[in-house]
Amino acid sequence: MADNVIEMEGLTKRYGAITAVDNLTLSVRRGEVFGLLGPNGAGKTTTTLMLLGLTDPTAGSARIAGVDCTRSPLRVKRFVGYLADNMGFYPEMTGRENLRMTGRMNGLHGEALERRIDGLIERVGIAEAVDRRTGTYSKGMKQRLGIADILMKDPDVLIMDEPTNGIDPEGMRELTALIRQLAEEDGKTILISSHQLHQIQQICDRVGIFVSGRLIACGGISDLARQLEQENGLRYEIGATPGGEALLQALGGVEGVEEAALQEDGLVSLRTRGDPSDAIVRTLLDRGFTLTHLHQSSTDLDEIYAKYFERAGESDAQDKRGASRPRRAR
Amino acid sequence: MRRTNAAQAAPVAPAERRSCGFATLYRKELADHFHSARFKLVLLLLTLAGLASLFGALEAVSDANASSSEYVILALYTLSSNSIPSFASFLAYLAPLAGLALGFDAINRERAQGTLNRLVSQPIYRDAIINAKFLAGVTVIFLMIFFVGILAGALGLLVVGIPPEAEELLRIGAYLLLTVVYTSMWLGLSMLCSVLCRHAATSALIVIALWIYLTLFASMVVSVIANLAYPLDGIMGFYNAMDNYQLQLTLERASPYYLYCEAASTLLNPNIRTVGITTQASMSGALASYLTFDQSLLLIWPHLTCMVALALFSFICSYVLFMRQEIRA
Numbered sequence: 001m002a003d004n005v006i007e008m009e010g011l012t013k014r015y016g017a018i019t020a021v022d023n024l025t026l027s028v029r030r031g032e033v034f035g036l037l038g039p040n041g042a043g044k045t046t047t048t049l050m051l052l053g054l055t056d057p058t059a060g061s062a063r064i065a066g067v068d069c070t071r072s073p074l075r076v077k078r079f080v081g082y083l084a085d086n087m088g089f090y091p092e093m094t095g096r097e098n099l100r101m102t103g104r105m106n107g108l109h110g111e112a113l114e115r116r117i118d119g120l121i122e123r124v125g126i127a128e129a130v131d132r133r134t135g136t137y138s139k140g141m142k143q144r145l146g147i148a149d150i151l152m153k154d155p156d157v158l159i160m161d162e163p164t165n166g167i168d169p170e171g172m173r174e175l176t177a178l179i180r181q182l183a184e185e186d187g188k189t190i191l192i193s194s195h196q197l198h199q200i201q202q203i204c205d206r207v208g209i210f211v212s213g214r215l216i217a218c219g220g221i222s223d224l225a226r227q228l229e230q231e232n233g234l235r236y237e238i239g240a241t242p243g244g245e246a247l248l249q250a251l252g253g254v255e256g257v258e259e260a261a262l263q264e265d266g267l268v269s270l271r272t273r274g275d276p277s278d279a280i281v282r283t284l285l286d287r288g289f290t291l292t293h294l295h296q297s298s299t300d301l302d303e304i305y306a307k308y309f310e311r312a313g314e315s316d317a318q319d320k321r322g323a324s325r326p327r328r329a330r
Numbered sequence: 331m332r333r334t335n336a337a338q339a340a341p342v343a344p345a346e347r348r349s350c351g352f353a354t355l356y357r358k359e360l361a362d363h364f365h366s367a368r369f370k371l372v373l374l375l376l377t378l379a380g381l382a383s384l385f386g387a388l389e390a391v392s393d394a395n396a397s398s399s400e401y402v403i404l405a406l407y408t409l410s411s412n413s414i415p416s417f418a419s420f421l422a423y424l425a426p427l428a429g430l431a432l433g434f435d436a437i438n439r440e441r442a443q444g445t446l447n448r449l450v451s452q453p454i455y456r457d458a459i460i461n462a463k464f465l466a467g468v469t470v471i472f473l474m475i476f477f478v479g480i481l482a483g484a485l486g487l488l489v490v491g492i493p494p495e496a497e498e499l500l501r502i503g504a505y506l507l508l509t510v511v512y513t514s515m516w517l518g519l520s521m522l523c524s525v526l527c528r529h530a531a532t533s534a535l536i537v538i539a540l541w542i543y544l545t546l547f548a549s550m551v552v553s554v555i556a557n558l559a560y561p562l563d564g565i566m567g568f569y570n571a572m573d574n575y576q577l578q579l580t581l582e583r584a585s586p587y588y589l590y591c592e593a594a595s596t597l598l599n600p601n602i603r604t605v606g607i608t609t610q611a612s613m614s615g616a617l618a619s620y621l622t623f624d625q626s627l628l629l630i631w632p633h634l635t636c637m638v639a640l641a642l643f644s645f646i647c648s649y650v651l652f653m654r655q656e657i658r659a
């Protein structure tokens with residue numbers, strides 16, 4: 001069996017004049033957690049639907065474990081679990097009954113079915129709620145039931161569309177732990193599409209950044225960060241006493257610093273080429289400053305995301321960047 | 331619990347599994363219907379209407395007492411007292427409601443709940459979803475109609491005390507079956523709306539409007555059109571009478587309600603020898619006797635084929651649209 005489980009080649013989907021997915025070529029390796037990142041409307045959901053054969057691609061092909069997703073969707077659906085983003089359950093049935101129905105549709109019967117259900121209930125931690133009607137479930141509980149639901153068929157590949165949407169931080173931690181566990185212990189291949197960077201950063205081995213239907217970057221998070229550092233340099237935040245204009249001028253003169261700006265909280269933010277941190281520290285000490293704060297920021301996904309969006313000329317990203325800036329300044 | 335052997339306990343390899351989407355969904359839909367308040371309400375309504383009309387019919391039968399028909403049990407379905415319509419006309423009005431109530435949110439509720447997404451990502455054929463829904467609906471309709479019909483007949487039998495003849499039973503069975511097909515047509519229609527409309531309320535409104543139009547207003551509109559085309563006033567009225575009636579009949583028959591009523595009354599009334607225009611000439615030499623069941627059936631065979639075709643057509647439309655629809659919301 002090939003190392004790549006999910007393979008997309010030149011996958012394209014057009015709705016009339018709009019191209020939702022544009023010539024996407026991507027492969028996901030066995031046992032990998034892959035994050036498909038992008039703003040809303042970037043074509044992530046369309047991509048996942050094409051992977052399940054629920055939408056026919058305009059051009060190109062997608063294969064999961066060697067099975068063509070468009071031609072034999074039924075075979076694909078036997079070993080691919082799909083967690084849709086607005087997925088729901090029959091509200092008048094209990095969680096257990098919902099799971100039982102899914103199990104039956106996947107050809108499970110009798111004791112094997114009940115045992116699978118019990119195992120999964122325990123695994124996702126909904127034992128106390130499972131015999132209540134799903135209409136009373138909270139969003140977080142529904143999501144956990146959803147994961148139990150897609151695991152009913154014991155899939156090799158999991159595709160999750162915005163699994164972290166609308167879940168509180170505690171639920172999020174449990175969810176990410178569960179996803180990680182599924183990948184590491186059960187060896188499942190997982191494709192997650194999301195616009196929420198932070199969770200993705202914690203659980204994904206690789207990410208692909210997806211803007212306007214095109215994959216503009218793909219790789220491990222550290223790879224992407226390094227790539228960006230080389231192109232755009234590092235970002236630092238520096239605080240020292242005495243601060244203010246004097247500090248700004250001192251830093252502006254350091255070799256390798258391309259841009260220096262005074263932030264509202266009194267710190268100076270720098271954009272540099274290479275890694276001039278030694279030079280910066282030495283200069284500051286030489287000039288009699290006392291260094292109080294030195295923080296290199298740019299390796300986190302937010303920045304990567306924003307950078308790539310910027311490069312793709314995505315106005316949406318500007319908003320996101322604007323929104324994320326104050327958080328980092330704290 | 332059919333296959334609980336040791337082999338089953340081991341994880342089943344994907345290739346060995348036979349997905350049984352249709353059976354699972356069919357069972358689920360049936361259970362849903364039986365538990366739903368809507369089903370109980372419609373059944374109650376039909377039962378009450380049936381009993382009320384039976385009460386009226388019993389009154390009418392004892393009035394007419396032996397003079398009219400030798401088919402007393404059949405008469406229970408067709409006779410009406412002054413205040414209460416007959417069983418057959420009650421059912422003609424209300425049976426479509428059962429179809430509407432069971433189908434108007436079949437697909438769009440799944441969509442709104444987000445369960446459609448979940449269903450289509452299971453290894454089942456997509457048409458299993460709509461097939462199961464339609465067939466479960468037909469099953470429920472079948473049970474409801476036959477329940478009400480047999481209940482009315484049985485109670486009537488208790489009161490009247492005259493055992494039905496085989497011919498009567500055949501006619502009643504055929505009539506109830508026809509009603510099931512007619513109601514299934516409305517089920518198909520309402521499912522079509524549920525595929526087309528995003529909101530359950532919209533689709534309910536559309537089918538209810540259609541139901542009211544076809545059962546109440548279509549005949550008025552038709553007579554207006556016929557009178558415009560062939561005025562019945564003045565001396566020309568005599569010449570136009572035939573054309574007027576012909577046009578009216580043709581247009582009326584475009585409505586499934588009219589088709590159903592014609593077929594139903596022919597089935598329940600062995601007296602009815604023709605549908606449509608009868609001239610003096612064609613009646614001359616006819617023996618004054620009842621039609622046999624097979625002759626009645628022959629008379630309305632076109633109606634029956636039309637009814638089955640309409641029911642299938644409405645389902646096929648929703649089937650095709652559903653299969654072609656994008657799944658995403």
